[in-house]
Amino acid sequence: MQFPTFAEAEELKRTWTDVFVRVRPGHARYGRFAGKVGRVVTVNYNGKALVDFADGAWYDLPASAEYLEVVPAEEAKGKYDPTANSAQKLPGRQG
Numbered sequence: 001m002q003f004p005t006f007a008e009a010e011e012l013k014r015t016w017t018d019v020f021v022r023v024r025p026g027h028a029r030y031g032r033f034a035g036k037v038g039r040v041v042t043v044n045y046n047g048k049a050l051v052d053f054a055d056g057a058w059y060d061l062p063a064s065a066e067y068l069e070v071v072p073a074e075e076a077k078g079k080y081d082p083t084a085n086s087a088q089k090l091p092g093r094q095g
Contacts, residue, residue: 004047012063013043020076021051021068023061030061037071037079054084 004012019040023033038053040063048060049068061067071079 003045006045009043009045009047012047012049016040016043016049016063016068020071020073020080021049022071024067024069027067030067033059033061037076039076039080039082040068054081056084 017040020037021040022035022037023030025034033053036053038051038059041050041052041058043049043063044060047063049063050058051061051068052058
């Protein structure tokens with residue numbers, strides 16, 4: 001596995017951070033995310049997007065158009081609930 005350079009990782013971060021995404025079909029390893037809309041929290045320095053699917057956890061998925069497709073904010077509005085997770089400064093539910 002080849003890690004991105006610092007500059008490539010920063011570019012991935014600028015491209016994918018705070019974008020609504022869906023996992024592209026055809027990747028059996030990520031089948032459990034089929035049909036779910038998530039938000040990319042950030043991209044780490046090994047080229048993985050930390051995606052929040054509003055289920056209380058973050059998942060690291062390859063930050064690539066081969067694996068992720070961008071979902072327009074209008075379409076994501078009804079499918080992603082930003083208050084249902086812990087990825088916020090003051091989450092609505094604790095415990």
